[in-house]
Amino acid sequence: MKMNPYLTFDGKCREAFAFYAEVLGGNIVAMMTYEDMPGDEKPSPECVGLIIHARMIFGDNVLMASDAPKGRYEKMQGMEVTLNIPDEAEAERVYAALLDGGTAKMPLQETFWAKRFGMLTDRFGTPWMINCEKAA
Secondary structure (H helix, E strand, C coil): CCCCCEEEECCCHHHHHHHHHHHHCCEEEEEEEHHHCCCCCCCCHHHCCCEEEEEEEECCEEEEEEECCCCCCCCCCCCCEEEECCCHHHHHHHHHHHHCCCEEEEEEECCCCEEEEEEEECCCCCEEEEEEECCC
C-alpha cells in the first residue's frame, strides 16, 4: 500500500504542476481537463479549461491534483506535503525554489532531528515541509 497527496487548486493546477515538475524533476503523466471527461455530458461553463485530474511521478513518489469547480475551492490547511531529502544541498535548493513567490513559515535550518528542516507555503497555496534527517 502507498499513500500520496492529492492537492486541489483554484484554477492554477496546470501552472502549479509545471512548476512542481521542474523543481522536483517530475514527469507529468496525466493532465485532463473537465472537457476530457467521457460521455455526452458537457462541463459547466465555469469548469471549461480547468484540470479535473493531474498525476505526476518523481522518484518513487506520486503527486495528484485538480482544480476545484468555481466557488467550491477550499484553501489547503491542517496538512503539509513533506519531502524527505537526504542531501543537504538538494534540500536547500528545493526549499529555495518552492519558496520563490511564497511565504516562509520556518526557515530551513538545523534542528535536533534534522540537518535541515523548514516549512513554507508556495505561491500556489500548497504548504510544504522540507526535511533532511540526521543519521540515526
